[in-house]
Amino acid sequence: MTRGDAMPKGKQSFRRVHRRVEVRFGPDRARYIGYSRNVSRTGIMVGAARVFAPGTVLNLELTFPSTTFRLRGQVVWARSGSVEWVATGRVGMGITFIDPPEDLLRTIRGISSIA
Numbered sequence: 755m756t757r758g759d760a761m762p763k764g765k766q767s768f769r770r771v772h773r774r775v776e777v778r779f780g781p782d783r784a785r786y787i788g789y790s791r792n793v794s795r796t797g798i799m800v801g802a803a804r805v806f807a808p809g810t811v812l813n814l815e816l817t818f819p820s821t822t823f824r825l826r827g828q829v830v831w832a833r834s835g836s837v838e839w840v841a842t843g844r845v846g847m848g849i850t851f852i853d854p855p856e857d858l859l860r861t862i863r864g865i866s867s868i869a
Contacts, residue, residue, distance in 0.1 A: 778815040779849075781806065784824075788846065790816070795854070795862050797827065801846040805832040812849065816858070823858040827851050 788802025
């Protein structure tokens with residue numbers, strides 16, 4: 755697994771919202787499972803024991819209460835560690851969305867306005 759540096763706080767372009775949604779991910783197909791720690795219009799932080807190296811393009815499935823979105827994203831940073839650390843937020847990946855569907859952006863705008 756890999757260890758990368760997180761993006762410095764305050765460098766994100768859009769407001770991040772703390773929401774827990776199931777995220778399935780993988781480079782060939784979305785077969786690993788994690789959960790979001792936060793999400794914005796540009797990306798997501800996924801808490802997961804299985805992480806991929808920065809630069810890796812992943813297939814993603816984000817399951818919100820009303821629907822599941824399928825899209826691709828690129829790993830920006832990754833921190834590996836034991837599965838016990840996943841719940842603490844110390845283990846996971848920051849992923850930037852690649853061409854996110856407009857429906858996903860609307861959903862994120864909606865949860866941002868009620869957060």
